[in-house]
Amino acid sequence: MLTTPQAVSSPGRLPSWRTRDLPQECLLLRIFIGEADEYRRRPLYKAIVLRARELKLAGATVLRGPMGFGRSHHLHNANILRLSLDLPMIVEIVDTPDTIQEFLPELRKMMRRGLITMERAQIIRYQH
Numbered sequence: 001m002l003t004t005p006q007a008v009s010s011p012g013r014l015p016s017w018r019t020r021d022l023p024q025e026c027l028l029l030r031i032f033i034g035e036a037d038e039y040r041r042r043p044l045y046k047a048i049v050l051r052a053r054e055l056k057l058a059g060a061t062v063l064r065g066p067m068g069f070g071r072s073h074h075l076h077n078a079n080i081l082r083l084s085l086d087l088p089m090i091v092e093i094v095d096t097p098d099t100i101q102e103f104l105p106e107l108r109k110m111m112r113r114g115l116i117t118m119e120r121a122q123i124i125r126y127q128h
Contacts, residue, residue, distance in 0.1 A: 021126070022058050027100040028121040029093040031107065033114040034076070035064065036086040044110060045089045051106055058095040058126070065090065070115065094121055 037044035045062045052060045065088035066078045076087055093100070100118065107116060 022094070022123050023096060024123050025097075026058070026094055026121045026123050027097050028119050029095075029100050029103070030117045030119070031091040031093070031111075031114060032070065032116075033089050033091070033111070034086040035089050037089075037112075037114065039110040044114075045091050047110055048091050048093075048107065051110070052093055052103065055103065055106070057093055057099060057103060060091060060093045063090040063092065064088075094123075 031048060033044050035043070035045070039047040049060045049062060065076075067076065068088035069075050070088075078087055093103070095103070104116075
């Protein structure tokens with residue numbers, strides 16, 4: 001079960017998050033959404049990353065795509081003549097298979113549409 005992380009702090013310092021090691025074999029969760037997608041009046045990509053951080057997943061990154069299309073085949077494109085307000089966004093999260101599986105119900109609560117993929121990831125280095 002996912003738990004909320006514990007912050008470590010000392011007087012006069014901001015809390016620092018405890019880190020953990022990852023095994024060599026993990027999963028990469030890739031979430032394809034639109035920039036305009038929202039969850040509780042917040043950009044969905046931001047809500048996903050903040051929830052993953054709150055639940056102490058190993059890491060998350062948001063990538064913004066200059067062009068893409070999905071199931072509807074509607075082209076989302078960033079060009080000078082027509083700036084799209086709904087560019088493709090990809091959220092990537094890496095963690096252990098069990099932790100990723102436990103996070104999926106959280107995603108299902110937040111997402112009304114989009115694509116979620118999962119693939120094996122070999123961890124080469126995970127250091128701060």
